[in-house]
Amino acid sequence: MKLHWVQNEIAQLRRAICAQEREIATLQRAGVSTASAELLLARLRAKVDDLCRERDALRRSAPAASK
Structure with a gap:
């Protein structure tokens, strides 16, 4: 869930950067x-x-958490 939130926040900030x-x-x-x-x-x-x-840290830790 946290990974999804971080990804959405990155997308929102990138739109703000363009603006x-x-x-x-x-x-x-x-x-x-x-x-x-x-x-x-x-x-x-x-x-x-x-x-x-x-986000990268969450992605690295996700497979380890599922084991």
């Missing part, structure tokens, strides 16, 4: 500072990286 990248592009075209938006994007990417590590 944030589009927002940054829009702000850059408008000539507006994007520093805070880029910081948010970095935090989103770091969170996805953490969740991917957690």
Whole structure:
């Protein structure tokens, strides 16, 4: 169950990253500072990286748990 939740959270964050990248592009075209938006994007990417590590650990432990 936890693996499924982590996978869904990764998918949701990846959609948020795409939206944030589009927002940054829009702000850059408008000539507006994007520093805070880029910081948010970095935090989103770091969170996805953490969740991917957690997902990989859950996948490795799943076969061992069933034995």
